[in-house]
Amino acid sequence: MLTLKAAGLVDVDAGTIIRPGIVRVDGDRIIGVGGEIPEGSEVIDLGDSILLPGLMDMEVNLLMGGRGENPGLSQVQDDPPTRVLRAVGNARRTLRAGFTTVRNLGLFVKTGGYLLDVALGKAIDAGWIDGPRIIPAGHAITPTGGHLDPTMFAAFMPGVLELTIEEGIANGVDEIRKAVRYQIKHGAQLIKVCCSGGVMSLTGEAGAQHYSDEELRVIVDEAHRRGLRVAAHTHGAEAVKHAVDCGIDCIEHGFLMDDEAIQKLVDNDRFLVTTRRLAQAMDVSKAPKVLQDKAAEMFPKAETSIKAAYEAGVKIAVGTDAPAIPHGRNADELVTLVEWGMPPAAVLRAATVVAADLINVTDRGRLAEGLLADIIAVPGNPLEDISVTQRVDFVMKGGKVFRNEHIN
Numbered sequence: 001m002l003t004l005k006a007a008g009l010v011d012v013d014a015g016t017i018i019r020p021g022i023v024r025v026d027g028d029r030i031i032g033v034g035g036e037i038p039e040g041s042e043v044i045d046l047g048d049s050i051l052l053p054g055l056m057d058m059e060v061n062l063l064m065g066g067r068g069e070n071p072g073l074s075q076v077q078d079d080p081p082t083r084v085l086r087a088v089g090n091a092r093r094t095l096r097a098g099f100t101t102v103r104n105l106g107l108f109v110k111t112g113g114y115l116l117d118v119a120l121g122k123a124i125d126a127g128w129i130d131g132p133r134i135i136p137a138g139h140a141i142t143p144t145g146g147h148l149d150p151t152m153f154a155a156f157m158p159g160v161l162e163l164t165i166e167e168g169i170a171n172g173v174d175e176i177r178k179a180v181r182y183q184i185k186h187g188a189q190l191i192k193v194c195c196s197g198g199v200m201s202l203t204g205e206a207g208a209q210h211y212s213d214e215e216l217r218v219i220v221d222e223a224h225r226r227g228l229r230v231a232a233h234t235h236g237a238e239a240v241k242h243a244v245d246c247g248i249d250c251i252e253h254g255f256l257m258d259d260e261a262i263q264k265l266v267d268n269d270r271f272l273v274t275t276r277r278l279a280q281a282m283d284v285s286k287a288p289k290v291l292q293d294k295a296a297e298m299f300p301k302a303e304t305s306i307k308a309a310y311e312a313g314v315k316i317a318v319g320t321d322a323p324a325i326p327h328g329r330n331a332d333e334l335v336t337l338v339e340w341g342m343p344p345a346a347v348l349r350a351a352t353v354v355a356a357d358l359i360n361v362t363d364r365g366r367l368a369e370g371l372l373a374d375i376i377a378v379p380g381n382p383l384e385d386i387s388v389t390q391r392v393d394f395v396m397k398g399g400k401v402f403r404n405e406h407i408n
Helices: 080-096 116-125 172-185 213-225 237-245 259-267 277-281 289-312 332-339 344-350 353-358 386-391
Strands: 002-006 008-011 016-018 021-026 029-033 042-045 050-053 055-060 099-104 133-136 191-194 230-236 250-256 271-273 315-317 375-378 394-397 400-404
Touching: 002 050, 002 375, 008 021, 021 050, 055 353, 080 099, 080 116, 080 394, 080 400, 099 116, 116 133, 172 191, 172 213, 191 213, 213 230, 213 237, 230 237, 237 250, 237 259, 250 289, 259 289, 271 353, 277 289, 277 332, 289 315, 315 344, 315 353, 332 344, 332 386, 344 353, 344 386, 375 386
Parallel strands: 002 042, 008 050, 055 099, 099 133, 191 230, 230 250, 250 271, 271 315
Antiparallel strands: 002 021, 008 016, 021 029, 050 375, 375 394, 394 400
């Protein structure tokens, strides 16, 4: 048995600090919270730190970004082994930042049909490399010329870097069914779809709906019959409304939502994943002017839409879209959400219990008996200063310590 001792722990449901912070761990599970330290228990003394459940990031792409990548050329330079090897470092940085579970939300690179995020997750689960628990989506499903068609990011000529149906480029109901079934066959645990345009692709207006309603319903039908949820890259208000009407479970981004779209999320009990930090931090200075103009129009609306969504009661889960912000800087998203009007307690719930609800699990997200021992510590009270989540000094995942800055 192992006991963690700290100045306090966060009850994320109540939004309060319980003092002192005592958590008992056996194997990969929490077996008790509070009370006395059992005689003979090994103790890890974390001093004045505050304990939290492991944080969760509901939108990352560990196979993109990271040290040594040339973003302008990686699509045509980096083969699948290179991407996976770089992802090892991205996964480790993410875990050490206190994020113990992530959704890897849709490859849109040439892989030869391999689901690299599934393979990365298997390696982490086997203990070969350090990283968070991964909920993989495989390849994102997108139409030809859609936002997540990689040929659109650099305006390649026809025939350059064309992706296959298995790699997510699918048009019409028959191709879409095949693409979704392929991801499920090879280990995807959710489906990612491109429902509207975006900022950093040459696909026209960011809010424009890409797939037809008929096509969206096919994606949802295939996923839901197999017990998987569907996440949709969606910015425009009309696209959000259509996505919800078609059964999409989760909206990614939603920068351009209006009050009607927000209310539709509430009425239909759907999720919104935030990704707001990128509106502050993404460097578009070297992008083509048309993309800079889109960013200048969209990014300011990200702040007002997230505040309106929170006030309306939307189920909000934290996501960063890393590497849109660097891997390992995931907690910057929490800081931005507080700066833009969400209370710290609500932000912590968005990164824990709401995220757990989104991935449909009950074994994490709280410090409670019987749950996975995914536990982090921060040097201060995050309910008063959310920025302490940027300075995680202890990380445990499944009862194993991956970071401890308190060792003398």
